[in-house]
Amino acid sequence: MSAPAGAQVSVEKVRKTFDHVSALREASLRVEPGEAVAISGRSGSGKSTLLALIGGLEQPDAGRVLIDGVAIWERPHSAETRRKLIGFVFQRHLLLESLSARQNVEVPLLGARVHRAERRRRALSLLEEVGLADRAEHRPSQLSGGERQRVAVARALANEPRLLLADEPTGALDSVTSERVLDLLFRLRERLGMTLMVVSYDHSVGERADRTISLIDGKIDPTAKPLFQH
Amino acid sequence: MLTIIRTNLVRQSARTIFTALGIAVGVAMIVALLSFTQGLRQTAAGLVHLGGSGLGVFQAEVSDPTASLLPESIVSRMAARPEVARATPLMLVVEAVKPAPSAIVFGAQPGGFFTHGLVVVAGRRPATGAAELLVGERLAAQLHLLPGGTLAVDGHPFQIAGIYHSGIFFEDSGAVLPLATAQQLTGHPGLVTDIVVELSSGVRASTAAKGIEAAFPGTQVITDPEQALRAGANGTLISKSILVIVVIALIVGAISVANTMAMSIMERRAELGLLTAVGWSPLRVASLILGEGVAVSVLGAAVGLLLGVIGGNLLVRALGVSSYVAPSVTAWALGRGLLVGVAIGVLGGIYPAWRVTRMTPLKALSGT
Numbered sequence: 001m002s003a004p005a006g007a008q009v010s011v012e013k014v015r016k017t018f019d020h021v022s023a024l025r026e027a028s029l030r031v032e033p034g035e036a037v038a039i040s041g042r043s044g045s046g047k048s049t050l051l052a053l054i055g056g057l058e059q060p061d062a063g064r065v066l067i068d069g070v071a072i073w074e075r076p077h078s079a080e081t082r083r084k085l086i087g088f089v090f091q092r093h094l095l096l097e098s099l100s101a102r103q104n105v106e107v108p109l110l111g112a113r114v115h116r117a118e119r120r121r122r123a124l125s126l127l128e129e130v131g132l133a134d135r136a137e138h139r140p141s142q143l144s145g146g147e148r149q150r151v152a153v154a155r156a157l158a159n160e161p162r163l164l165l166a167d168e169p170t171g172a173l174d175s176v177t178s179e180r181v182l183d184l185l186f187r188l189r190e191r192l193g194m195t196l197m198v199v200s201y202d203h204s205v206g207e208r209a210d211r212t213i214s215l216i217d218g219k220i221d222p223t224a225k226p227l228f229q230h
Numbered sequence: 231m232l233t234i235i236r237t238n239l240v241r242q243s244a245r246t247i248f249t250a251l252g253i254a255v256g257v258a259m260i261v262a263l264l265s266f267t268q269g270l271r272q273t274a275a276g277l278v279h280l281g282g283s284g285l286g287v288f289q290a291e292v293s294d295p296t297a298s299l300l301p302e303s304i305v306s307r308m309a310a311r312p313e314v315a316r317a318t319p320l321m322l323v324v325e326a327v328k329p330a331p332s333a334i335v336f337g338a339q340p341g342g343f344f345t346h347g348l349v350v351v352a353g354r355r356p357a358t359g360a361a362e363l364l365v366g367e368r369l370a371a372q373l374h375l376l377p378g379g380t381l382a383v384d385g386h387p388f389q390i391a392g393i394y395h396s397g398i399f400f401e402d403s404g405a406v407l408p409l410a411t412a413q414q415l416t417g418h419p420g421l422v423t424d425i426v427v428e429l430s431s432g433v434r435a436s437t438a439a440k441g442i443e444a445a446f447p448g449t450q451v452i453t454d455p456e457q458a459l460r461a462g463a464n465g466t467l468i469s470k471s472i473l474v475i476v477v478i479a480l481i482v483g484a485i486s487v488a489n490t491m492a493m494s495i496m497e498r499r500a501e502l503g504l505l506t507a508v509g510w511s512p513l514r515v516a517s518l519i520l521g522e523g524v525a526v527s528v529l530g531a532a533v534g535l536l537l538g539v540i541g542g543n544l545l546v547r548a549l550g551v552s553s554y555v556a557p558s559v560t561a562w563a564l565g566r567g568l569l570v571g572v573a574i575g576v577l578g579g580i581y582p583a584w585r586v587t588r589m590t591p592l593k594a595l596s597g598t
Contacts, residue, residue: 052591052592055507056591057506057590057591057592057595058593079509079510080511082507083510084509086509087508088508090595092500096234096237096504097241098240099234103233107504108509108510110231110234110510111508111509112509155508156508158508159509
C-alpha cells in the first residue's frame, strides 16, 4: 500500500444546532497534516458533532470546515470527498452482519467501483495488517468485540484515506482490547502518515496523541484543562 | 452489490417471500388472462373458419357471435353472389350437452359443404330423417362415446351414427345434427346462427365482406379471429379486463414493494448511513434499494408466470369451459408478465430510494 500524506483540517467558527440545542458554538480548530489529535470533553460537549462535521456527515449551520483548504460542503460531492479523503471508525463497529469480514472491508471499495479482484486483494492485505488474515471469511457474529473493531479499522483504511476520524473507537471494548485497538490505530497512522483525530474518554489516547483539544459546551477552549494530560 | 442485495433479501426471508407472493398473484392473473385471450383468439379463428370456410356471416351488433340469428332464406341469395362459391347455414346450440356443457352442437344441412367436410372415422353418416347425430372425436373421447350409443342434446336422446374428425378444435369438441332438428331444439325454425361462406377463386375476403354487408344490411361479415373477438362483447370485455388488471397489479404490487422497502430502510438506517459515511454516493445507495425492489419483483414474477400457466389450465378444466377456451401461453404473454413484474419493482423502489437520498449520514447512523 502506498503511504498517503496526511490532510490538513481547518474548522472555522462552526455552529451546529440540533432541535434547538446548540451542539457546537463557533468552534475553530486547525490540524496539521499527519498530526494525531485527541478530542476530549464531557458527554454532550459536542465532540462527536465536531467529528461528524469534519467528516462531512452533517452540514454546519454556520462556519466552514476545510480539508486541504477546500470547504467540504463546497466540493462537488461530499460523498466523493469522504470516499477519497476520509476514513471513519465508530464506537459501534457497524459491520454488515450478513457479510464476511473481507466483504465488510470491501464495502467502501464497492462504493468507489474498484474492480472485484483488486477489492479482494486490498481487503485481504488490510485484514493481514490488522492481524485478522485468518478470520477473513468469518461473519461479524463469529468475531470477538475487539476483532470486529479491528475489521472496522481495516474498512476505514480501505480507500487509503488521508484523514482518519475515530469516534470513541474503544468505547465498547474492555481495557486490554482497547489498548490493542489503539496500538493498531496509532501504529497505522505512524506508518501511513495520515492525519488522525480520535474522540475518546480513554486517557491513553491523550498520551499517544500529538495534541489534545478539549470541548466545553460546544466550544473549543485552548485554555481549558483537558480531561487527560500528556 | 449483488451480494448485498441477495443477503438482505435472505435476511428478511419471510417479508421477501410474502411480498414476492403478492406480486406473483398479480403477474399470474395477467399471464392467465393473456393466455385466455390467446385461446379465445384461436377459438374465434375456429368460429370464423367453420367447415374450412373463408368467412362467416353473422347478425350485426350481437353481444356474442353465438347469439346471432339470421333468416335461413337469405342463404340461397348469398350463394348466388359472384364472390361466393358456396354458402351453407349453421345453427349453433350451446350448453345443450349436460356432461360437457362447453360442447357446441352444430345444426348443419346434411348436403352442405360443412357436413361433407367431416371425415367419419368410426360408424357412418346419419340416415335421413332418423334421430341420429355425429359426434366429434374430442367429445367422443371425453365422454367415452361410441357409434351405436346415445347422446342427449337439450334433454332429447339421439343415437350416435358415427364419430368424425374435422381438425378444427371447436368442431371436434362438439356434435353435428341436421339443421332442421337443431332449429326445432332451439325453437328458432327458419333461423340460423350464421352462414359460412367459401369464396370464389381469386376473391379477397375483405372485398367479399364489403359486398355481402352491402347486399344484406344488418349482417356482419367476420373474416379474421381478431374481428371475431371484437364482434363479441365478451371478447372486448376480456381485453378491457386485462388492461384493468394490469393497472391494478402494477399499483398494488408497487405499493407492496414500496411498503416493504420503506420498512426495510427504517430498520437499516444505520447500515445505509454507514454506506454513505464510507463514501457511497446517494445514487449508489438508492440503486441498492431499487435493486432489492427489482429482485423481489423478478422473484415474484417468476413464480407468477408459473402460477399463471398452471392456474389458467386448472381453472378452465374446473369450470368445464375447455371447448370454448383452451389457454394458449405465448412467449409474448410470458414476456409481458415479466415486464409488469419488473415495472412493479422499479415503481415500488423509487419512493424508498428517494427517501434514502434525503437522509444525512449522521441522522441515518444515529438511527433517528
